[in-house]
Amino acid sequence: MSAGDFDHPDVVLVPHGPMLLRGAESVQDTDGTVHRVERPVVALCRCEKSSRMPWCDGTHKVIPRGAPRT
Amino acid sequence: MRLPKPRGVLSEWLVARLAEPGLTSVAPAPDSWDDESIALWTLHELSFRGFEDADDRAEWDPGLLAVRHDLEEALEDRLRSRWSEAGGGAAPGAADVPGALEALVAEDDGPSLADHVRRHADRDQVLELLRQRSVYHLKESDPSAFVVPRLPVRAKAALMALQFDEYGDGDPNRLHSHLFARGLEAVGLRAEYGAYVDDAVTENLEMNNAGSLLGLHRRLRGAAMGHLAAFEMTSSLPSRKMVQGLDRLGLTGPMSHYYDEHVEADAVHEHLAARDICGTLAEDEPDQAADLLFGAFTCLDAEARFATAMLGAWGVGG
Numbered sequence: 001m002s003a004g005d006f007d008h009p010d011v012v013l014v015p016h017g018p019m020l021l022r023g024a025e026s027v028q029d030t031d032g033t034v035h036r037v038e039r040p041v042v043a044l045c046r047c048e049k050s051s052r053m054p055w056c057d058g059t060h061k062v063i064p065r066g067a068p069r070t
Numbered sequence: 071m072r073l074p075k076p077r078g079v080l081s082e083w084l085v086a087r088l089a090e091p092g093l094t095s096v097a098p099a100p101d102s103w104d105d106e107s108i109a110l111w112t113l114h115e116l117s118f119r120g121f122e123d124a125d126d127r128a129e130w131d132p133g134l135l136a137v138r139h140d141l142e143e144a145l146e147d148r149l150r151s152r153w154s155e156a157g158g159g160a161a162p163g164a165a166d167v168p169g170a171l172e173a174l175v176a177e178d179d180g181p182s183l184a185d186h187v188r189r190h191a192d193r194d195q196v197l198e199l200l201r202q203r204s205v206y207h208l209k210e211s212d213p214s215a216f217v218v219p220r221l222p223v224r225a226k227a228a229l230m231a232l233q234f235d236e237y238g239d240g241d242p243n244r245l246h247s248h249l250f251a252r253g254l255e256a257v258g259l260r261a262e263y264g265a266y267v268d269d270a271v272t273e274n275l276e277m278n279n280a281g282s283l284l285g286l287h288r289r290l291r292g293a294a295m296g297h298l299a300a301f302e303m304t305s306s307l308p309s310r311k312m313v314q315g316l317d318r319l320g321l322t323g324p325m326s327h328y329y330d331e332h333v334e335a336d337a338v339h340e341h342l343a344a345r346d347i348c349g350t351l352a353e354d355e356p357d358q359a360a361d362l363l364f365g366a367f368t369c370l371d372a373e374a375r376f377a378t379a380m381l382g383a384w385g386v387g388g
Contacts, residue, residue, distance in 0.1 A: 058306030
């Protein structure tokens with residue numbers, strides 16, 4: 001293995017899943033409420049069905065996958 | 071913690087030997103699955119926190135290591151044959167590992183204890199489940215911690231990110247096993263490490279032994295990380311159901327908080343585990359790909375067997 005640099009993005013979009021966000025201190029939700037971030041990586045809901053917005057709660061796994069957005 | 075109660079001739083021999091290191095008699099063969107399971111659980115525990123009434127040097131006692139070796143071999147053979155009976159064994163390409171893990175989890179049709187807790191369980195059943203769960207949750211994430219030095223760079227960094235969160239991000243009050251201990255106290259149960267090992271059903275001991283076996287052997291690092299991934303990938307939604315069930319029974323407070331914490335934490339961890347740990351491990355060490363899936367299957371299968379046993383004991387169809 002080379003000893004070069006690895007990709008280590010701050011934002012990762014998980015296919016059919018949440019947005020992983022690394023190193024953030026706070027996140028503002030769609031209502032304008034600002035949430036303090038307490039863990040090194042957080043998962044932000046992208047399916048808009050989470051019961052605890054703005055965080056992912058895994059609900060996307062039990063809703064049918066719609067046609068890909070264009 | 072004190073040595074557990076023996077459950078057969080081997081565990082009786084083992085407990086006597088641990089309490090009195092001078093004994094030189096030869097270990098008898100286990101006389102039941104229960105006996106075998108508590109014996110291996112006890113031997114593994116020597117590598118975690120140990121026992122106040124056992125000699126700490128027993129962990130590396132050659133005579134005891136030989137017994138542990140035989141028990142581990144029997145357990146691994148059993149786990150691997152369950153995996154091959156379920157059609158497992160083929161190694162996916164490295165790039166397909168996260169998807170293969172997802173498919174394995176999606177196909178899992180084992181009974182759900184969290185579903186039962188959410189809708190039907192009575193208070194006694196929930197307390198019984200929490201006593202059983204305490205065998206693992208009071209040492210939560212510890213088996214995976216043994217794997218850290220055995221991984222290549224990317225998988226190691228990702229496992230540490232996950233473990234750091236499991237261990238409270240540096241805050242002892244948020245360490246997951248500590249949150250569970252506080253939850254146990256709040257619902258009137260004992261919170262000290264190992265408090266309910268004597269109550270653990272055999273399926274629960276075997277589930278714990280499987281996790282420890284994979285964590286303690288460098289050879290099984292791939293299986294250990296697959297096991298971790300399946301655990302995290304099946305935690306977020308069931309944890310939410312546990313919260314709903316605990317709240318339904320009025321068991322709000324710290325125990326509910328413990329499961330609540332896992333809804334969000336494991337929604338992150340499952341991706342770290344499947345992609346950044348298992349995916350990169352398979353890329354860097356392709357010979358681990360098959361074992362990544364074996365470990366994941368073992369986690370799901372052991373939980374299904376445990377759930378079937380508990381629901382059966384309660385007279386609830388799985």
